Amino acid sequence: MSEARIDTPQVHTPSQAEATHIDNMKFAMWLFLASEVVLFAVMIAGYVLFRVNFPERVHEVHEAAGILLVTLNTFLLLSSSWTMVMGLRAIQSHDQRGLVRWIGLTALLGTIFVILQGVEYTALSNEGITIYSDNFGMRFYAPTALHGAHVIIGVLWALWVMRRGAQGKYNSGKFLGVEIFGLYWHFVDVVWIFLFTLIYLI
């Protein structure tokens, strides 16, 4: 009688019920992200309206803020998206330690992003650009601060995924938690891509 080798890589083939559950979870995340699209779109539209009607004020703020810090922050967030997806790739290849390392790096990059955003806010505040200073303040701080809040939540979520990864809760056939977190994190990155261009570059 032939015996199956224990170390033979096993391909997890989910049942129909499992596959449907996975799809439902992902769909729920996409629905949540759709609601987030509306939320951020309203704020971005509010900023764009101000930008179109008061270009001089925006130009003054650009002069005061500079572009170096925010460019660095953009690279941090882009890098964090890459580390996130590499973490997913690691767990899909059953590399549990790799997952923890990549997600840990994602959390670190997200944390540095938030710290640098705090530095940027402080610098702007010293220039007299606050949330109460004029019409620009609210339109600038509302979308960027809301985005920052999303990054903070993302960092906490990353730490939780890391903890579960370290406990061996994910493997090559069970990585939905990592994938769902990835959707959230990449969405936060996509929002920043637009904020960076529309608020800081144009």
Added chain:
Amino acid sequence: MADEIKREQPTPIDPNNPPAPIAEQADQTVRELRETPVDDPAQAQVEAVLNKPIEALEDAANQLDRATTPQTPAESLAPTHHRNETHLFGRVIPMPLYTVVFITLGAITLLEVLIAEIVPEGIVKTVPLVVLSLAKAVMVVLFYMHLKEDSRIFAITLIVPLLIALVSALFLLSVPITGY
């Protein structure tokens, strides 16, 4: 082995004459019924007319089925994500696809900053910047969020609110600024 788990054995299938899947059997029946010659030409004409909307409905149902069929994790795992090289425009790049996307995103960002610093204010600056940021966002959504391979329903979920937001923003831009 004594401790071996006993499983129910399915009915043996003759390998030389396997039964067709149930869906195929049903299709076969419908096909046979349709292909049965009809003597009366008027009746044949009526049937042909009646069959048209049914066929169109079947096509639509098949398309919807393909678009909404849940994908298993094994299916969502495109092999390209696990290769250590990427095939791009006929060239082989010795990096995973995710890394190639990351480098492209970084390069586009540098280009954006360059345009923002060099090009004077105006449409010549705004249009390329918006296009480049859209390209970056699409790359992240397609490759990192796997919308390229996932169900189209997810794409629709994202596109519908984006369209509503875009139309609303354009509508808002037409409002006079006396409110400020």
